[in-house]
Amino acid sequence: MVNKIFELLDFQGALDNLATIAAINLESPPPLGVMKRYRIVTSEEALSEGAVQWLSGEGPEIILEILDKSYQTILEEFYKLAETEDWEEHRKRAAAAMTLVGESAKILNRYFAYRLDKPLDLKIEERASYKELQAFYHEKFPSEMEGYVPTTGIAFKDFESVRRDTEYELFYIRNEEGEPYFDAEMLRNIKLTVDFQSQAETFEEDPLLKVRAMQDRDLHAAAGQILLACEAQIADFFRIYKKVQDNDLARHLSLAIIALFLTNNPRYLIQNTSGKSCINYYQDFLQFLRSTMQTAEYQKLIAYPPEKSQKLIVSLLSLAHALCRAFFVRSSSIKQEAIGLIHRSMRKGEELSKKKLKGDTIWNQFQIDDEKLRSLLSQFPNGPLFKILDLIRVEQEEDVHITYDPIGQENFPSKLFSVTLKSHKLDVLRLPSPTRQAFIHKAEIIDEFRGFLRSIGGERRLLLVNLQDRDSWKEGVRCRILESLQKRVEFASQLSVLTLPKDTDFYHQKGIYLENDSTLDFIQAFQKQLSHPEESGFFLPQFAAGLDWKKFLHAIHRAYFHEKTELSRENRQDFIEIAYQWIIVKAVQEFRADMVSFTCKDAIDTGSAESALFFGFLQLLSGDFSSKETQDHLRYLFYAPALFIRERAIDAERLNRSLSCLEKCDTELAERGKVILKEMGEFCSDIGAIQISL
Structure with a gap:
């Protein structure tokens, strides 16, 4: 476990720590973890992404040290507010923070008593940092926080996932009994955070x-x-x-x-x-x-x-x-504006960090630039939380249930770029799930998508690469109706659905796969999944039934991984992404698709990362990434949807998986490009000279 807290904990980070603690479900206490040495997290997803899990045997000191730092950071903010002439305008902001301070203390006392099998020797309310903050607040900001309208519902307990915007669709979707997937506690934490952020002095400087x-x-x-x-x-x-x-x-x-x-x-x-x-x-x-x-x-x-x-x-x-x-x-007309916004935000983020770092490779530079962007955005209000609160307010004020309908909620489709494979033109579309969903067990195809398929009947063909989790209770019903749509006689000739799982233990190489570096075991497991697709989260077109998956996987092993007997977890993850790209190319060829989409629930994180990866994969096969135009287009594909639709950066894990795969492809193609094309040419017919039109 880490021994020292990262010194630069900003105000929003401190508030997030308290909100995460306040949202802990004491009936089923989750594990605690620490990310980036100062961020407290509880979600399994965050823990799987590299957070260090706190163990009760280590004692409570590391968590309490982070808590003290969070209280001190809030106190420093209060000092600044109290010195301003109009500090009374910040009463509500201070009250929101102090409500979280009080709630988090009570929750954490009980959490430690459960995990340590005994109460803390010194209750959190008795710690010097807590008492100092309380004393200053009561002296300078003597006010109370407004109450909240109770909301019925259960199940949405993880504030970390809400803050990260990973499951926002569940605020639109009801369970089978018609109840929402959030409760009064979650709504309270969202409102506290929004009230705190909405008073920030930097609000008008927000680039978004x-x-x-x-x-x-x-x-x-x-x-x-x-x-x-x-x-x-x-x-x-x-x-x-x-x-x-x-x-x-x-x-x-x-x-x-x-x-x-x-x-x-x-x-x-x-x-x-x-x-x-x-x-x-x-x-x-x-x-x-x-x-x-x-x-x-x-x-x-x-x-x-x-x-x-x-x-x-x-x-x-x-x-x-x-x-x-x-x-x-239709195509977007603001790509250059969006690229300009991304570059300006990265430059301002670099100015904030006061560090000028230069990557030794293109891909390392992308990661450095990503940190700059996130550094800037962390200084401003959390856009997704404002959107969620607006949704809940509208539903309560108008007494309506707003269903999850991404395309109907200003997440509009568009064409991203075109590519020519052996004289065959392929348009790459940005397509959120063309579905409408009010309840977790029911969904329907939207009317305009059916009209779109009818419009291309007999002329063009769409390969819809579905990246939703068909075995998940959250996404399974959307997968099933998309996969069944191609089986209708009306759409069979113009639609083919290919489902590639992006959220399984095998895809993430976690669980039973985490520590097994054996290449043979990995390839056998991958082959089993592809040979029995619907048991493993895949849904493959008819042509896949006749493919020799063992031969295919060994070709990738020879071409990209030099027949190594052991592969690290990162290597195995790259292997999966590379295999997915060749499967997509094969599906395009077999179906003779004129269009392809990478469709997740909203084409914001998983879909955008896959679109960018596909673009980069083909670009590397056809040339390199040396031109600024090519690099900027990749940035646009990664960042624009999340920035414009959810007012945040793309999910970091999706971005890093794509960049890691592209770096691997770049390295291997530079060293042995002809070998790779020869090996993979036995699986995919000659794709010819690749031409990409931006």
Whole structure:
């Protein structure tokens, strides 16, 4: 266990420590761990990522030392607040912090009594750091914290995962009995943290405050792209509109088009209006498009397709599907702005740390730059917590249940880049799970995605790489409905689903796999999983049944790992990622896909990391990463979705897994590229000269 606390514990880190302790479920006490020498964590995920687990035999000193440092950090903040002329404005912020101080002390006393089989010799309330903080607070900030409206529900006890934004979808989804996955205790901790952060003096300096205006400009341009792509169908529609204006389908289409024109009007950009902006009108467009596809007329036309001679009806159907298609394949117009934001944030993070580090490789530099970005973002309010609290407030004030619907909640799809493999063009799409889910055991495919698949029928094919955990109670139902969609005759020719598990013990090489460095055991276990896919979290297309997985895995072993008899955990994790990339390339070839998406629940962390990894993997096969444009595009793929949609950085573990794999590929291709292409050429046919279009 570490012996010394990292000296630089910021105010938010101190608050996070107390919130983590206050959220401990004493009915089932979790293990405690320490990350980065000063951050207290309780989640199994955090412990598996390198946190050092506290053991009762070590005594309570290390945890108490971190607690003392947390109290001292809060006290230093109070000193600053009390010296300002307008310190009374910070009463609420101070009260929120002190509520956590009191609650965390009570919880930790009981936690240690349970873990150590005896009470602490000196209760936390009697420690000098606690008493000093309490005395100063009562002298300078004599106020009380507001109460909270009780909320029914159970199960969401881990504040660390809430703070890290790893399971936010559970705030939208109810259990089978219709109860939420959070309770009054969790809501209280979220509100305490938000109240504390919302009073921060640095709030106006937050670089992510500019994100909303950038999104607005992006959707303004997106509307223009959709209107241009559907120009012929829209012209036909207005020519026949008088003849079909009484048709419910036509009326909804008309509203969708009007919303598009309003979105495309620069008058409604955020900087030009105080009313509805382009974002709002684009959301209106999507809702009208959905309502179009829910009309009785549309449903009837799908059940009983019209004859070609029924030109008016065919024209309406053609427009509806053209709008769906353009909605999913439009490109972002703010990539350069986003890249600029990322670079500025990294530079400011470097200024804060007062350290100028230079990586010895491209991949090491990516990790250094990532630390800079996280260093800056840690100085500002936690965006996801504000979003969660806003959601809960809306549900309580309007007495509604808002379902989990990522695409319907401003997480819009787009095209990321294109690649040519042996003269065959492949568009890579950013696609959140095209599902809507109100309850944990029920989910449905969204209407516009069905319309998109109908629009490409007979012309193009989509390989949907599903990265959700099909064996998880949280994601299993979404996986099943996506996998079953391709089995419908209507979509069989244009959709293929490939599920690759990204959250199993084998993928993370933990549990029974953690200490086993034997290459033979590893390959045998991997082969067993691929040979019995649905028992291991995989869902493979039909072509996979005839593949020699043993030969495939040994080819990777020879090509990338020099036939070593032992592989470290990092090597095994790289091996899995490399295997996934070649499986994806093989699936693209076998299905002759024109489009591929890397779809997780929201295409923010797992999906973005996989999109970036696929881009980097192909780029390394075709050349190198020396150009600034290539490196910037990789940064954009990694960071933009999380920054713009959840106002945070991408999950660190997903980022590091992708970077580790790319570094391994880069090293091996530089040394023995021809050998790799020859070995893997027996699995994948010649992919030819790879050309990537950004």
